[in-house]
Amino acid sequence: MAQKAVLIVFAHQSAASFNAALRDAAVQELTDQGCRVTVSDLYAMKFRSSATQDDIIGELKNPDLFQYGEETMHAWMEGRLSDDITAEQRKVEEAQLIIFQFPLYWFSVPAILKGWFDRVLTQGFAFTLQNMYSGGAFKDKKAVLSFTTGAAETMFQPDGINGDINVTLWPLQHGILHFCGFQVLAPQIFWSPAHCPAAARLQMLEGWRARLRGLLTETPLASAPCELFDLSFQGGFTLRPAVKEQQETRPFGISTGHHLGKPLPPNNQTKAPSEDSTDSRK
Structure with missing residues (x-):
């Protein structure tokens, strides 16, 4: 059986964070399964979060009216995207599973991870209007959000003050990942680990390790x-x-x-x- 390739896109600044512990657990468990695991540590890489003209090598198609989506699509087709984008796209192409590990910021992802989505998932490479959602470019790949929250689980219930977590996740899981065709697995949510005792955090880690043992065969949402x-x-x-x-x-x-x-x-x-x-x- 061919070795499975897994990409972990990691977005936390501290090596001592619970997110880092979750990343390390995933690397170990998946490697033990025989997977080839690659980590994109966005802060360590100093990955640029802004989608700008600097992402394109060479002349613009329309210098009078810069349109990022159109210009990067042409640049992708012609091999003129910046090296950091090209490197990440190569990792995406090789992976059968992508894990996004991050803390939830303002009901969304940290800016550096949003920049990864903006810059790496270019038109043509990740989607077209003819190839999207269930017919998308990455329909044979799986993706999962693994994230920590500052809020307790009760706050993200339908009757909680933050509202239904299903609504919070829709733009990320449907609007980004599934739009590009990914089979989106159920998210792994770690509720308020900073406010939990150490024993509870260890239990969370063990639960993640247990899930990782069967993650590659899970049914998508x-x-x-x-x-x-x-x-x-x-x-x-x-x-x-x-x-x-x-x-x-x-x-x-x-x-x-x-x-x-x-x-x-x-x-x-x-x-x-x-x-x-x-x-x-x-």
Whole structure:
């Protein structure tokens, strides 16, 4: 069996952090399984978070009106992206699984990781309007968010002060990862480790190690397949009429984002369908 390649994109500044311990646990467990593990330590690499004209080598296609997406797409096609972007894209191409390890900042990722998404997942390389979501460029790859929070789990419940964590995760898991085709695995969330006793943090680490032993074979989160939509500008990339009609009698929306004005399907962004029998597509 061919050796599996795993990329860990790590975004924390401190080697003594709990995030670093989680990274190290993943490296050890996956290496023990025979995987080839690569770590992109973004702070150690001093990875630039700003998507700018400096990402393009050579002349611009339209110097009068700089459009980052268009220019980087052409630069990718012509081999003119900056070396740091090209190196990360090569790692993505080789990986069957990508783990993003980070602390949750302002309901999202640290700026340096957002910059990785902005700069590495260029148009053409990671997506096109013809190849996105379930038909995306990375449909044969898996990705998982592993992150720590400052807030307690109760604060991210549907009745908690921060709101439903499923809603928080939708832009990251659906809007970035699944948009590029990734099979998105259920997130690994470490609730408020800074406010937990040492024994609780050790238990979290052991839980992560246990999950890592089967991570490569996990079922992805449920998503709305592209065939449910009219994928044309004339149709507006909206649900097909027959699909809307079928959904009228369902108790929940299709997904967290495709709620159709109904209650959100429970745990849509936190548990795979096999773990939750409320998959509204069934």
